[in-house]
Amino acid sequence: MCVRIQDTCSGRAPIHYAVEAENFILVNFLLENSCDVNAPTYSGNTPLHIAAGRRLKEIVALLMAYGANPALANGEGDFPSDLPASLLVRTPTESQITYRMIFKCSLHFIRRGLTFT
Secondary structure, eight states, rough: OOOOOTTTOOOOOOHHHHHHTTTTHHHHHHHHTTTTOOOOOTOOHHHHHHHHHTTTTHHHHHHHTTTTTTOOTTTSOOOGGOOOOGGGGOOOOOOHHHHHHHHHHHHHHHHHTOOOO
């Protein structure tokens, strides 16, 4: 279960910071733990607005695979779907599937007390 917290200055949630950091693994972890894929900041930006604006193709695809809505406008009336259609794909790439598999396996071992060196 994902912790529901927001930055009191901007309204950013952990998923916004993970997208801004371009951290695919953390974004995936947050989504797998039920974080709101369409969580808006105070200015209305969703994680998809941030990822699409920065042209982070793999993170955009991951967000879309988890149901991110490209039809949500931010406070300025901008939509993530205003960006090139090539960014807004719903099918995860082979590397995303590989990351997910590695992540799930790593999480499985970490939960059982194993460490990686």
